[in-house]
Amino acid sequence: MIVRGTLYDAAHKPLISAAQFQRVAQIKTQRNFKKDTKHRMLFRGLLTCADCSTTMTGERQRKHIYYRCHTSGCPNLCIREDRLNEQIERGLKRIQITANDTVELRKRLHSWLHAATPDELTSSVKLRIADATARLDRLTDLLVDGTIDKASYELRKKNTEFELAQLKEQERQMSDQKRSEADLESLLKMSQDLQGMFSSGSRKERRTLLKNCSTAISVRQGKVHIKTADWLKEVVTLSKRPNRTPSDGLLEHSILNRS
DSSP states (O other): OEETTEEOOOSSOOSSOHHHHHHHHHHHHHHTOOOOOOOOOTTTTTEEETTTOOBOEEEEETTEEEEEOOOTTOOOOOEEHHHHHHHHHHHHHHHSOOHHHHHHHHHHHHHHHHHHSOHHHHHHHHHHHHHHHHHHHHHHHHHHHTSSOHHHHHHHHHHHHHHHHHHHHHHHHHHHHHHHHHHHHHHHHHHHOHHHHHHHSOHHHHHHHHHHHEEEEEEETTEEEEEEOHHHHHHHHHHHOTTOOOOGGGGGOOOSOOO
């Protein structure tokens, strides 16, 4: 036994061996783990009550999950998760564009992007960058050879570096537009199959899709209202109006990055 931190041999005979004691202690440790009682609810934090604007809370009741508004006096009732899921799928199906619309819209967006940065302009900028870099390298040789004085060297160096910085910024913007084309392609794929991606995705993918496609999801008396994201509104509008020009804001939407 242990008395005040000192181990003493007991006078009585042990009831169990040290090995048995360690075995029992190990079993108790394995049993006394903390149980995870937190339910990973699909729409947690995504729903608001349309009557009082409070975030609706998910609760598990027997076999089902319900989302409720806990504001005192609010007339809004709860909604079951499976029925909520069905309404959202139907809503996404109504929003998504058709395959034919996607083909035509892809052509228009491709032409729109490439009209801003033709290949000839890209090649010209690259050549000008190479020329400015070469001139900057030659300046040091001209100074060492005595062809130009220190003041001329500093002035020409400053002007050439400024020109080079402008050209590289222009090149970077062209590169960003190429990445924007890949982003727009992702937007089109998502816009065409919103319902399919939602129904077949993992919990994380489904939450990400909802965050990207909507700015708010509210519930009133068991009915779901989805406020469509601006980029999706524009894609749908463009698919219905062939003569409409895309806005520059469409380039700013890079999807599937919100968790």
